[in-house]
Amino acid sequence: MRVHLSVLKLRMNIGMQYRTAALAGVATQFFWGFITIMVFEAFYEHASTTPPISLKELITYIWLQQAFLVFITMWFRDNELFDLITSGNIAYELCRPCELYGFWYAKLLAQRLSSAFLRCFPILIISFFLPKPYNMTMPPSFLAFLLFLCALILGLLLLVSISMFLYISVFVTLSPMGSLLVFSVLGEFFAGLIIPVPLMPEWLQIAANVLPFRWTADFPFRVYSGHISQHDAIIGIIIQLIYLLGLIWLGRAALNKVLRKVVVQGG
């Protein structure tokens, strides 16, 4: 545990060095947030039927998405780990008295946390004070907020366990680009980052429900806005837990398998 805290501390230190990057990130996310909201606003104005999610809920959904972007996007990656694998510096990682899966999991988690730490608060605070209808709103109840926190954290853990497969795949392919594209296109679409899941056609929603991606982003945000009832939220959290345990178990087995075959070349 101490190792993991220490990794987090180091990551925070590194993250703090790049204030300008964080500032630029915040600006970009506002830009994106506004564009997305305006597009949806235009759609909603001319909708012939009542959409399955209200504009107010949708706007909250989008601001949360922007604030916690680094918690939910697959493309937010740790190039350091890719470099470790492709350059052979992984030799040193293997000389550490830690289980690699746990160590890397901690690294990836720390990276997302440290990035989010600098970005999410400005976005959240400012978005509350935006003029209507662009402003973010409070959750319907305190319980809904607690459930949201729970779902968000589990969602983050789940996303990291999914992204571990990305790094494991690099052991085989030696280039992160292919897996990165597949993972981010599929993952982000089914997580509702491009079109919110409630607005997808019926059959796509079924697919999204079966895949783990939705549980990382779409689910916690809708819990916050109250679009998912508290009862459904608790069931959702249990599903998140099951996915999380299953994926960690699978990832660990896969990593241990590739490590037995890995050959650090040269030097």
Next chain:
Amino acid sequence: MIHLQGISKSFKIAKRQSGFRQAAKSLFYREHTIVDALKEISFSINPGEIVGYIGPNGAGKSTTIKIMSGILVPDTGSCSIMGFTPWKDRVQYVQNIGVVFGQRSQLWWDVPVIDSFELLKDIYKVPQQEYQTSIELLIETLELQNILYSPVRQLSLGQRMRCEIAASLLHNPKILFLDEPTIGLDAASKIAVRQFIKTINKEKGVTVILTTHDMNDIEALADRVILIGKGSLLYDGQLEELRKQFGSQKTITADFRKNAKPIDIQGATVLSRSPEQVVLSIDTEQVNTSEIITQLSNNLELIDVSIEAQPIEETILKLYKEYQI
């Protein structure tokens, strides 16, 4: 402490001729060759030894180090280090070893060196007290005072290497594997590193296994050398032995007052000759050095005589040739 028995490892290497046609062909069919990186390597090392592990490029030195540090799984053979099998008990085992790969880096690029050290302290679960003592020793002996708080990316190669070595020793390992620790270092840094390795070996009894291409490293540090070539173990023994066996050649340079008639020295080969100087090469197994000196002083009005043993580099080169590696 370290026992290797019949360790073999082969790699499958994909092969392709140059050119577009060959590249297209390799989409469907790939040729592989099996390269035997290590063939039946066996040796044992006792606690407190410094062993130089030498051989030409591609001989299998790094492969052996990787197997011994648990990174690589050999095809056959057994290896027991302090009672552990490195690749099976990796997590418990690596707590006891320190590894420096001269060509790789274990320090975090963006943060000051000390931050990397702190993290390593937590990774190896070193108690604060112990960490404090070992880091003080490391700072002093490796002269890290001025570079400890600079980001790694701003360090020179020599400074970085000293930090890398320090990083590998924070947890007081009993065995230290050094894979080319002096690569790319200037003379001063090399000497500092050597001095340091000697110190920790003497004071803490750390067993050191060292690979290098710099024979001066070996000469300064190792009593025992293990030579491998093309994956096979060729020599294992004292450095002195090796020198006696292959380095019986000595060079004598004699300066003298101008002498008109050419001299002839029995038992020596003349390498170069001028009216004021002669350079001779002798084989100490055939002829005694003092005899040659006597002959020289009898025939000439000597000003200066210097005798040099064959440089260790040449001895090793001869050895490589002898074993055809």
